[in-house]
Structure formats: C-alpha cells, structure tokens
Amino acid sequence: MGTRGLSRWVIAIPMALLAIATIYPLLFTLNVSQKTRREYVLDRFGLSNTFGLDNFVDAWQTSGLGTYALNSTIVTLGSVALLLVFGSMAGFAFSQLHFRGSKAAFLLILGALLVPFQVVMVPFFRVLGQIGLLDTYPGLVLAYTAQFLPFTVFLMTSYYSRIPGEIIEAARIDGASTFGIYLRLMLPLGRPALVSVGILNALFCWNDVLISLLTMQSADHRTLMVGVTALRGQYSDNIPLFAGGVVMAALPVLVVYLFFQKQITDGVTAGSTKG
Incomplete structure (x- = not known):
C-alpha cells in the first residue's frame, strides 16, 4: 500500500x-418509536417486531405537537424574513458603502458573535418583560433576530465584498439611488447567499430550545423542540411515544440537510475565497 492509499x-x-x-442514535430512536411500551421494556436494544405509526399519531394528538409545530413555523418564518432583510441591507452597506464609523460598527457586530446568549439572558428577560413581549410571537421573533443577526451580517458582508465596486459605480452613473441599487442589483446578485443564510437561520431557529423556553412560558406557545423536551417528563413511562415525538421533530431538519447540503455548505464558506 502506497503513501497515498495509507493517507x-x-x-x-x-x-x-x-x-x-452520528447515524446510530437516529436509527436507534427510529427503532424505539416502532415498539410498543411492553416490547421496549422487555428488549430496549433489539429490533422492533412491528412497524406502524401508532406512536407518531399518539404523540401528535395527545401531546400538542401540532400546535408546537405551528408555533415553530410562525416564529421561524418571521425571524428568517427579518434576518434576511436587515442582514442583506447591512451587508450591502458594510461591503459597498463607505461611511464614517463603518469599520468600527462592523467590528462591533463581529464582537457580538463572541457573546453567548447565557451572558445576556437575564437582562434580555427583563427587557422583554418590561416592554410586554414575553410569551408572544413578536417577542420570540425579535429575540431570534437579535441573536442571529451578527452571523447573518457577517456572511452577507463577506459575500457582497466579492462583487466588484465598478458595478455599483455604473449603476450610480445610470441614475440609480442607493436603495435602488440594493433592491434591483444587490438582492438579485446576492440570491445564492440569501438562500444559504436563510436555510442556516431557519435551522438555528427551529432547533433552538433555550431562547424559546425563556420567552414562551405558556404551554400553548411552546415551540416544537421545547414541546418535545417536555414530552420526556410527561411520558417518562412511555419511551416509544417520546421517541416518536423526537423523530417527528427531527424529520424537517433531516429533510433540509438532505436536500440543501450544497446551499448550507456555500453559506458556511461564503466569502472565504475571492471570486
């Protein structure tokens, strides 16, 4: 065997x-979700002898996963929309518009990437309570937007920096305003990055537990991941039902990863190389 084969x-x-x-926990959970309660108690690690959707149906109907999924969809779509609008605007400004303090402002945003949510958790909770946005959809949407906006601005700035400035100058000579350049030029050119960043932010919002748990305190407003986490305590004697809830919560994420692998990779590596 040569050196190349060994490497x-x-x-x-x-x-x-x-x-x-990575794959084994997924397969194990899927296998458990197919078992009855008795079958799981008798043999936790063996293959299921039956195949059905009973645990999925019971988890969906009896534990409110349908409501939780709707809540997650609402806040995820709202958050991603705001993130793409503000992130693309800021990325355009920092990469193509030169104004006083732009570098300092961009460095401040980069610094925000280093601050974990746990550091600002207490003041965040107090501010939301003071302005009356606790346990509301707008409150969670604004929380996600604030948390993930630095990441979005960084990637969009990196992507827009690859666009030659001559294109912007030519548009100005043709009489386009700054907002017109953003709307008619930068948004179409930035579509690949917007798709990638949108998918990444959707995954972040969908998978979040801590921010949602802190913001949405009533059971009716729980997001899907928080609802599935609560299933572990509600159905501690029925692990197959809990496993069915976990599979349903993870399924949208798995589908997104399977069908949008290229876009996710492009989003992570946006701006890492010069075009």
Whole structure:
C-alpha cells in the first residue's frame, strides 16, 4: 500500500466512525418509536417486531405537537424574513458603502458573535418583560433576530465584498439611488447567499430550545423542540411515544440537510475565497 492509499485510510476511518456515531442514535430512536411500551421494556436494544405509526399519531394528538409545530413555523418564518432583510441591507452597506464609523460598527457586530446568549439572558428577560413581549410571537421573533443577526451580517458582508465596486459605480452613473441599487442589483446578485443564510437561520431557529423556553412560558406557545423536551417528563413511562415525538421533530431538519447540503455548505464558506 502506497503513501497515498495509507493517507486515505487515515482520513476514511475516523470519518466512518464519526458517521456511525452520528447515524446510530437516529436509527436507534427510529427503532424505539416502532415498539410498543411492553416490547421496549422487555428488549430496549433489539429490533422492533412491528412497524406502524401508532406512536407518531399518539404523540401528535395527545401531546400538542401540532400546535408546537405551528408555533415553530410562525416564529421561524418571521425571524428568517427579518434576518434576511436587515442582514442583506447591512451587508450591502458594510461591503459597498463607505461611511464614517463603518469599520468600527462592523467590528462591533463581529464582537457580538463572541457573546453567548447565557451572558445576556437575564437582562434580555427583563427587557422583554418590561416592554410586554414575553410569551408572544413578536417577542420570540425579535429575540431570534437579535441573536442571529451578527452571523447573518457577517456572511452577507463577506459575500457582497466579492462583487466588484465598478458595478455599483455604473449603476450610480445610470441614475440609480442607493436603495435602488440594493433592491434591483444587490438582492438579485446576492440570491445564492440569501438562500444559504436563510436555510442556516431557519435551522438555528427551529432547533433552538433555550431562547424559546425563556420567552414562551405558556404551554400553548411552546415551540416544537421545547414541546418535545417536555414530552420526556410527561411520558417518562412511555419511551416509544417520546421517541416518536423526537423523530417527528427531527424529520424537517433531516429533510433540509438532505436536500440543501450544497446551499448550507456555500453559506458556511461564503466569502472565504475571492471570486
């Protein structure tokens, strides 16, 4: 075996182990979701002898997962919309418009990426309570927008920096205003980055537990991930039903990863190379 073949094995073996460690919990949860309560108690790790949707139906109907999924959809769509609007505007401004304090403002936004939510959790909770946005959709949408906006601005600025400034100058010579350049030129050119960043932010919002748990305090306003987490306590004696809820909550995320792998990769690497 040559040096090249050996180096491939050195990379392939750890990657294969990582893939197994990632896929096995998914398959185990799916297998448990197919079992009855009795079957799970008798043999937790064995393959299920039956196949059906009973646990999925029971989890959906008896635990309110339908309401939780609707709540997650509302706040995710609202948050992604605001993030794309403000993130694309800020990215255009920082990358193509030169104004006093732009570098300092961009560095301040980059600094916000280093601040974990746990640091601002207490003042965040107090501010939302003072302005009456606790346990409301707008409150959670604004919370997600504030939390993920620095990441969005960074990626959009990196992407827009690759667009030659001559295009902007030509548009100005043709009489386009700044907002016209943004609307008619930058948005179409930034569509690949907007799609990638939109998918990433949708995954962030959909998978979040901490911010949603802190903001949405009533059971009717829980998001899907918080609702599934609560299932563990409500149905501690019925693990197959809990597993069915987990599978349903994870399914949208898995579908997005399977069908939008390229867009997700492009979003993570946006601006890393010069075009």
